[in-house]
Amino acid sequence: MSSLHTTIVGIGLLGPGLADWAGGQALLRDAAAWQNKPTEVPAPQRLPATERRRAGNVVKASIVVADQALAMAGLDAATLATVFTSSTGDPLNCHLLCEALAAAEPVVSPTRFTNSVHNAPAGYWHIAAASRAPSTSLAAFDASLAAGLLEAAVQCAATGAPVLLVATDVPYPEPLHAVRPVADVMAVALLLAPSAGAGRGLSLEVTSAAPATPCGEPAFEALRQGIPAARALPLLQALALPDAATLVLEGLPGMGLVLRVAAA
Amino acid sequence: MKPLAITQYTVASALGLGLSPTLAALQAGRTGLAARDFETAHIGTWLGVVDAVADVRLPPELADHDCRNNRLAQLALLADDFGEHVRQAAQRWGAARVGVFLGTSTSGILQTEMAYRHRDPATGALPTWLHYAETHNTYSVSRYVRAALGLQGPAHVVSTACSSSAKVFAAAQRMIELGIVDAAVVGGVDSLCMTTLYGFKSLELVSAQICRPWDAQRNGLSLGEAAAFALLERDAATPRGWLLGAGESSDGHHMSSPHPEGAGAAAAMRGALASAGLQAGDVDYLNLHGTGTPGNDAAEDRAVGSVFGTTLPCSSTKGYTGHTLGAAGGVEAAVALLALEHGFMPAGLNVQQPDPALHSLYLREPRAGRLRVVASNSFGFGGSNCSLIFGAAR
Numbered sequence: 011m012s013s014l015h016t017t018i019v020g021i022g023l024l025g026p027g028l029a030d031w032a033g034g035q036a037l038l039r040d041a042a043a044w045q046n047k048p049t050e051v052p053a054p055q056r057l058p059a060t061e062r063r064r065a066g067n068v069v070k071a072s073i074v075v076a077d078q079a080l081a082m083a084g085l086d087a088a089t090l091a092t093v094f095t096s097s098t099g100d101p102l103n104c105h106l107l108c109e110a111l112a113a114a115e116p117v118v119s120p121t122r123f124t125n126s127v128h129n130a131p132a133g134y135w136h137i138a139a140a141s142r143a144p145s146t147s148l149a150a151f152d153a154s155l156a157a158g159l160l161e162a163a164v165q166c167a168a169t170g171a172p173v174l175l176v177a178t179d180v181p182y183p184e185p186l187h188a189v190r191p192v193a194d195v196m197a198v199a200l201l202l203a204p205s206a207g208a209g210r211g212l213s214l215e216v217t218s219a220a221p222a223t224p225c226g227e228p229a230f231e232a233l234r235q236g237i238p239a240a241r242a243l244p245l246l247q248a249l250a251l252p253d254a255a256t257l258v259l260e261g262l263p264g265m266g267l268v269l270r271v272a273a274a
Numbered sequence: 275m276k277p278l279a280i281t282q283y284t285v286a287s288a289l290g291l292g293l294s295p296t297l298a299a300l301q302a303g304r305t306g307l308a309a310r311d312f313e314t315a316h317i318g319t320w321l322g323v324v325d326a327v328a329d330v331r332l333p334p335e336l337a338d339h340d341c342r343n344n345r346l347a348q349l350a351l352l353a354d355d356f357g358e359h360v361r362q363a364a365q366r367w368g369a370a371r372v373g374v375f376l377g378t379s380t381s382g383i384l385q386t387e388m389a390y391r392h393r394d395p396a397t398g399a400l401p402t403w404l405h406y407a408e409t410h411n412t413y414s415v416s417r418y419v420r421a422a423l424g425l426q427g428p429a430h431v432v433s434t435a436c437s438s439s440a441k442v443f444a445a446a447q448r449m450i451e452l453g454i455v456d457a458a459v460v461g462g463v464d465s466l467c468m469t470t471l472y473g474f475k476s477l478e479l480v481s482a483q484i485c486r487p488w489d490a491q492r493n494g495l496s497l498g499e500a501a502a503f504a505l506l507e508r509d510a511a512t513p514r515g516w517l518l519g520a521g522e523s524s525d526g527h528h529m530s531s532p533h534p535e536g537a538g539a540a541a542a543m544r545g546a547l548a549s550a551g552l553q554a555g556d557v558d559y560l561n562l563h564g565t566g567t568p569g570n571d572a573a574e575d576r577a578v579g580s581v582f583g584t585t586l587p588c589s590s591t592k593g594y595t596g597h598t599l600g601a602a603g604g605v606e607a608a609v610a611l612l613a614l615e616h617g618f619m620p621a622g623l624n625v626q627q628p629d630p631a632l633h634s635l636y637l638r639e640p641r642a643g644r645l646r647v648v649a650s651n652s653f654g655f656g657g658s659n660c661s662l663i664f665g666a667a668r
Binding site for chain 2: 137
């Protein structure tokens, strides 16, 4: 089995009681200090005012964490390849579309339809960044984060250029919440670069044997299981500490990703 | 990139189930589109419907996956013994060494659209027959195909609107090159649903007539549905064709309109040529994205001109299948491979008066002749572009 080697040079985080990576690191090290408060999704300054108004939470949260990771790495958004991954896409938009389409005479708003594409966050990001760099948008249900991380690491190794991974999930309103419960908004960005240097080394290997590594703290473990993008928590906890760590990131049934984080 | 073997491929669309009826229609210039309604949608348009979907039964153990999109996938798995070819590849490489990377734009959303008509009047709850994970969720089609074929390797869905099932070829190629998998099922499945019918209508992009790519009077697209699959393998004794190159780019311009000069599209075509190590003059035929909307065709024509000039024979096959959205890249990969295997370039249908503002060498009649290299364009909402280059088996 081949393993992939990459370096994490930027991190972005937004989730329940986690406003950003800068403040979130300390909380990830000390669960007792963390409070499970509803995620507050700020309006990203990168978006023009009209789009800030129109964009759903999946777009806003994605752009917020992407900008955190970029600022940390000091890289230029205009030339950066991107991998966006999400299990849910934009749930409120989906619900409102389905409601409108259930009417006897369906009338759909053009903006709502345009925003329904799974690659809406990617589209808004590349427009705001004036970027023609390649971009993909993935989904793999509860394994969406693992699928995105694998794809980003593969692209990084294949092209020898940095790749920005953004994983975002947003809760559905009822009645869809009952059939797909997602606890809250969570978004994680990881900026991967090919060469060793500043940043944390990360190697990945696909495994068919090992079960996913849980979070040690019950509160974080509940969060990890409650939102697909929160499957990143064990990795983020490892990145918040200076030590080397090995963990298994939840993938598809019978498949996971062995992650080896180098010491800081 | 190193050329990657394509050992089997197939397609199910309004032209029929499998390569044989598809080839016959393409060579005869026969459309699969018809002026008709779909389900409860009466929007006065031409559609490419796969009527055989109605009779499909999924394997009993996968019954929760039952929806129009997965039925369409099942039709294509059975066509040309595609599923059997994959099972043999899985025996050769190991089930954990075969990936599944498929494109879709709306997956099985039709199931949820119908469920919203049957909500509990008291509580608003959705009916218990809605299986969200297996039908509605964007990943559901790769979930179904992975389970139906007994595969255990990495899998995902690419959902970048109408470039989705072209981009999976590039994703699989990278995974195989880096040794993550040895083979991959790629392609795309997109089925008709209310979201796309009423959505494209709201944007005034649907024509009331049959779509007429490259015609001076073109006024919109015709929607269709399709499933298309290809099996890519690390090496093969008798490939049916080769993936030679792939180029991907973003427009960074607008959510639902292409860059007017086709700058992103041109970048994707140049990227594909560069990855194949080919010059523009090495390409024998280009299958255009060619949706038939005024803006899309104009932007693509400028992009093609800037990369290939005006002497490369090209055509759009949307007039046969309709625009199959997230499946279009896979469908047109199958068209490209058929063109290479059978030595022909399909004519673009429904051109009554060529648009004098467009300068590409657009084929209105089919051409016969040995082809070595064929390119295919797929562009989508959000400014997502992908160009692929395929080569003849020998």
